[in-house]
Amino acid sequence: MDRCQPCRVGPQDQHWQAAPQAPIRRWQLEREAPESGQVTSLVEYLPGARFPVHRHPAGEEILVLEGVFSDDSGNYAAGSYLRSPAGSEHAPFSEPGCLIFVKLNQFAGDDQATVRLAAGSANSVTFCTGVSGTLLHRHGCEQTWLLDCETGAELRWQGASAGELLLLSGRLTEAGQTHCAHSWLRDTRLGELGLRAAEPSRLLLKFGALRGLQEDPEQ
Numbered sequence: 001m002d003r004c005q006p007c008r009v010g011p012q013d014q015h016w017q018a019a020p021q022a023p024i025r026r027w028q029l030e031r032e033a034p035e036s037g038q039v040t041s042l043v044e045y046l047p048g049a050r051f052p053v054h055r056h057p058a059g060e061e062i063l064v065l066e067g068v069f070s071d072d073s074g075n076y077a078a079g080s081y082l083r084s085p086a087g088s089e090h091a092p093f094s095e096p097g098c099l100i101f102v103k104l105n106q107f108a109g110d111d112q113a114t115v116r117l118a119a120g121s122a123n124s125v126t127f128c129t130g131v132s133g134t135l136l137h138r139h140g141c142e143q144t145w146l147l148d149c150e151t152g153a154e155l156r157w158q159g160a161s162a163g164e165l166l167l168l169s170g171r172l173t174e175a176g177q178t179h180c181a182h183s184w185l186r187d188t189r190l191g192e193l194g195l196r197a198a199e200p201s202r203l204l205l206k207f208g209a210l211r212g213l214q215e216d217p218e219q
Helices: none
Strands: 007-009 024-033 036-045 060-071 074-077 081-084 098-104 115-117 125-128 131-139 142-149 163-169 171-174 177-180 184-187 195-197 201-207
Touching: 007 024, 036 060, 081 131, 115 131, 171 201
Parallel strands: none
Antiparallel strands: 007 184, 024 036, 036 098, 060 074, 060 081, 060 098, 081 115, 125 131, 131 142, 142 201, 163 184, 163 201, 171 177, 171 195
């Protein structure tokens, strides 16, 4: 997995695989190894699915996209954002089923924050012209945002350009290419690409956090 190389993954590239431990399906967007290392995935829990207790060697980050995700700490509806630091453990499950975006083993070494944010629990601010959003997490140069873009808004920001985004709804255009919901983009120049919303769009944006780049953590 070379994070210096740009990556674009869309719904047309779906490759769902059954997890060996539970009635769960995973679509791995990037990974170092099948069951270890740094992994970024979409994960679907079928109704009633339960996953065995497991530890997070270098942290776990989750955004709930659909349904209700649950673990020892509570129940989290769509829009909830969770961070579990290195060394934490849980036994996740979902009674109604859910779809989540998961990043495993990608925390900065000194980031020990536990985060449990319910949907709509944080204030929205202006991110750039035509784009508002909620800052979900900040650590050093790393920032994670949930953003809402007006039609025609261009996605740009100051600071670290390297980043990734998951398009939750709507459409983004990039140099004549259109990205639709559940498209995932990673690029060392993400903030300079001139991504533009073709319609009202919502996305998860992370920048300053591509672990493994030579220039990390400054990027």
